[in-house]
Amino acid sequence: MQQFAIIFLSILLEALPFVLIGTIISSLIEIFISREWLANHLPQKSILAFLIAGLAGIIFPVCECAIVPIMRRLVKKGMPIGVAVTFMLATPTINPVVLLSTHYAFPDNIYFPLLRGGLGYLTALTVGLIMAFLSEKSDLKAVKQKSDYVHNANCGCAHNDHHDHETEEHCTCIHDEHDHIHEDADHECSCGHSHATRKDGIFPILKSILLHTSNELYEVGRFLIFGVLISATMQTFVPREYFLALSKNPALSIVMMMTLAFVLSLCSEADAFIAATFRGNLSNSSIIAFLLFGPMMDIKNMLMLAGGFKARFIIRLIATIGLVVFIFSSISAFLF
Template identity: 30%
Template sequence: MTQQILPGDEIDWAAPPPKDPGPPRRKPFGDRIGSVEVLAVLLVLLVIFRNPIAGLISDPALQTWTTVFVSVMVQAVPFLVFGVLLSAVIAVFVPRSFWAKALPRHPALAVPVASVAGVILPGCECGSVPIAGSLIRRGVTPAAALAFLLAAPAINPIVLAATAVAFPNNPEMVVARAVASLIVAMLMGWLWLRLGKTEWIKLPHRPDLEGVSKARAFWAAVRHDITHAGGFLVVGAMAAATINVVVPEAWLQSLAAQPVLAVLALAVLAVLLSICSEADAFVAASLSQFSLTARLAFLVVGPMVDLKLISMQAGMFGRRFTTRFAPATFVAAVIVASGVGLVLL
């Protein structure tokens, strides 16, 4: 390869001639594998093993697993999208100064205010996770954001109306659910103020939203949160479907006659079933062999601690946070629900 010399160019005769770069290097095979290649391989495998796969699909247990998985996803995805859109609005269009004015400056007072503010979010726990993450990014104290995260799915008007419809002969269940959920949310917020550490929360890196138009920043935030939270939602839905198939229903019936074990059984069941808060009241009403207090524990625990919610919290806030926050929330929810049930039910 020769260098073309134009008139007027100064020539450095001492400089070595430029080296020929040669043909461009090809990327290693592993670096060239993308989603299209993976999809092509999966399609080929489906064609080759179509007969064994057809036999598996006809199995009743797998049909039950598929039904539960699809049900969880259909219930959760609309509210996840709603939460992600609202989270992007908070991140892009709401200035940081707004939160300083909307919430009390003292963190201990901000916790109950944020808990009560959950009544304005018409969604389930899937939408509250990205919103809480966005609030923390915008400077809201984590204690207040976490209180909002726990309260919003349980005390919003849609959930309370569904609870009233599911328990037409027990209107006190609506009051008990709202009171118990608010108490747990505030307790966990204050507990975080007392014992929580900032390094436990590790929010995923978000694309830099500064220096770009608001429209581009909005869609960048939406794409990031949908990809991040949606993947963990799928994992949680798969785990919930597996538990539904594995756990025998007879176990629950044998526990219903023992008051203390009944409360714990339905609390654990709420974690495993991972039903969205808009629909869990109807499931609780169907468990008529259990006491109202045990069913209240089901309604309080479910929107705060379930498999899909634990997965999404791990993806949004990190594993160090989730391994501490989820068990503590479960214990607080069971204790508070039991106490409120004894008083109001």
């Protein structure tokens, strides 16, 4: 049980800072980015939107623990699901911190970081395009807010008037009594308010950020803890030798390493060091599969996604990621 406790705490402590970063960024997106801004700055119905979403990971150094709440918030803000999926999958795979850690884990083979970055981008782009055809807006769950700050029309403002809500999320308005904070004429909160110039100062803004962050952290954190619990249980009670016995078949070893990545639920900044321990025992293509699949989908990410998306969407997403990663990992065997 001591080993279980150590593994549980290590995974949790490793993931929590990135989850906190993600929820803070998610809150900033909720407050400062409107549907109009996304519509004006992202070509949502062209291949360019997917290309840009995938490349955003290069300048966004967070792992998969942090990106799930951001992706959910972007979808709720109006970003097409396929584009958001591309962003979610590419960011923890191709960001500079992850590629640098991969280089340090495999210092004698530059192909591992290069293939992780290149194939990671192609995988994210391919899965995003496929999910654009397989997904629909109804895949997103309606989120009901807690009664302590939800009033009348399910918004964070204590308004007595009625609003036309596109979602059940609370409003991002910050106000004293019934006065809104207005940022600009184009700003729109999640319950359809139009805003002008912000005038209440920095403290109400910080209060709203903390409110959104705490709510998002509560919602995501419960799934994270459950996922870490399952992952720690598997790492403690399933000997690694059982997985290694399956590695004689190349295709089976790829599937096995994807399964292991899914179960271990490691942050992408650290998983390369775990993958490096399998060198010599498993094929390079199966290690690439581990490095690609883990950041894109694991137990804790699946459970965090369950807080915002319906089961049918998650099943389709996992199956699509698995198929695409399997194909690209098999191809990578000819690139070493």
